[in-house]
Every structure is written in structure tokens, then in C-alpha cells.
Amino acid sequence: MANSRSKYTRARIRARGRRRPRRGGASWFYAAIALIVVAFVTIGVITISGRSSADTPPQPGNPSTGEAGDHWHAAFAANVCGEWLGNPQVFETAADNPNVRAGIHTHGDGFIHIHPFTKSEGGDNATVGRFLSYGGWSASEDSVSLWAGPAADPEQTDWSNGDKCPPGTPYAGQKGVVKWSLDCIEQGGSVSDYKAQDRDVIAIGFVPKSEDLGVPPNANAAPDNDGGDTTPISKKACTTTVPGEETTTTVAGAVPETTVETTPTS
Secondary structure: HHHHHHHHHHHHHHHHHHHOOOOOOEEEEEEHHHHHHHHHHHHHHHHHHHHHHHOOOOOOOOOOOOOOOOOOOEEEEEEEEEEOOOOOOOOOEEEOEEEEEEEEEEEOOOOEOOOOOOHHHHHHHHHHHHHHHHOOOOOOOOOOOOOOOOOOOOOOEEEOOOOOOOOOOOOOOOEEEEEEEEEEOOOOOOOOHOOOOOOEEEEEEEEOOOOOOOOOOOOOOOOOOOOOOOOOOOHHHHHOEEEEOOOOOOOOOOOOOOOOOOOOOO
16 A cells, blocks of 8 residues: 555656646746837937937037037039039028028038038938028939029029930030039939038039039138138049149139240340
8 A cells, every 4th residue: 555655656746747837937027028128229219319310410509608519511513414513602591581590501612511500400400402402402313403504504403314415515415314422422312311521522413324423623622711620621532633743723813823935135
């Protein structure tokens, strides 16, 4: 009798050993950890996205404390059918509302002056599209509306992919496409989406698909002195120097040197 009881006891012990452990407690633990991780990631994403346009440069100044904001400059030019247009005209208020001060504007010097007055035009909102909109112009991947046209057709300011260059332009009769470049390197997408950086060289244009925009005439210039850096821009890809050739620099307003021929006296 005692022997049968011991066998029964050993059988119960073996049966218990074969039972799978309950995992309900562990499942709840891991689920709770996962929820905590998801919550932290969500908070982080919201925080970063909230800062993207409010806390990243260029930042506006603080009028209440007198603290200066960021003050950037980017060279800007447009090439239509092989001809570089004149600089965009001066503006410091929005074209559609003269009561709105434009913190992204131009002094007519071929530069975008970027010193936001409000957070709405600072940070990631300081785009080329914002500048163009303030000036009354626009640009997308397949069309541009500019401030002037080429000398042969100055009234033609709107261009779309597939339009033909007018007679009198270097690419007369050829179909063009909208292009843009950064530091003299062609880019994809729309220039309007690009957040301009300090000392960029930005060019937009309408030229045949097989042609490059080239080096903007102000790629190595300096902006007007309005309180920001006035050091001339220097970008490796935008050099116009040919190896082995001597180059000269022309200063705006300078009187060109003249050579006077004289007859030797005996």
C-alpha cells in the first residue's frame, strides 16, 4: 500500500514538471513596456516636429529684449532661354499686402536677404517659395512666373515645360524645361520647397533639357551691407576660372582703365 502511494506521489510530481508555466503575467509585463516605448517615441516625434519650424535657424530677433536674430544672404538669379535676367527688383513688403513686412526680401542686389521678423517666416518656413511669394512670383517643377522676361520678349514672364524660347534668345525655337541649381549643381524637385541657407548660390531658369543653367553672374559677389555678412561668396562649383588662365575682378562702378598710345619722340 505504501509502495503504491509513493508511486502515485512520484507520478504527480512528474506531471507537474511537464505542465507549461503560465505566461499571462509576462505577457502583461511586455505589453506594458511596449506601450511605454510607443508613448515616448510619439512624444519625441511631436516635440521634434513642433520645433522644426519654430526653433531652427534662421530665427527672428526679439523686439522685447533687443536680441538680434539670424541674418542670412543667398545669391539668387534666373536664366531664361540662355539669358540671365536682371536682378529681382527691391521689395521689403509682401506683393499682395503692403502692410506685411517681408523678412525674406531683396535689395535689388541679386541676393535673398533672410532675417525673419516672425517665426512664421523663420526656421523651415524660410524657403525660396516664401521669397518668391512675397515678391509676387512663383516656381514649381514644371512652371515659373518671374519678374521679367528676356530682352527679346520682356513681357513674357511665365514659362511652362514645353514652351519654346522666343526669337532673339540664344535658344530660340527650342523647347525648354524648368530647372534649378544649388551652388551651381543641378537639383531635382521644386526650388520653392528648398529652405535657403546662408551663403547659398541659387539659380532657377527655363532652358532646353540638354542645357545647363550655368554660373549665375552674382555667384562670386557680395550682398549689400544691411547689417549681415558682406564677404563675397566663394563656391568651388561656381568658379568661372579656366585652369591656366589669368582672371581679373571688375568692381561695380569702377572706371575702366584705358591705354593711351604715344608716338616715340626722337
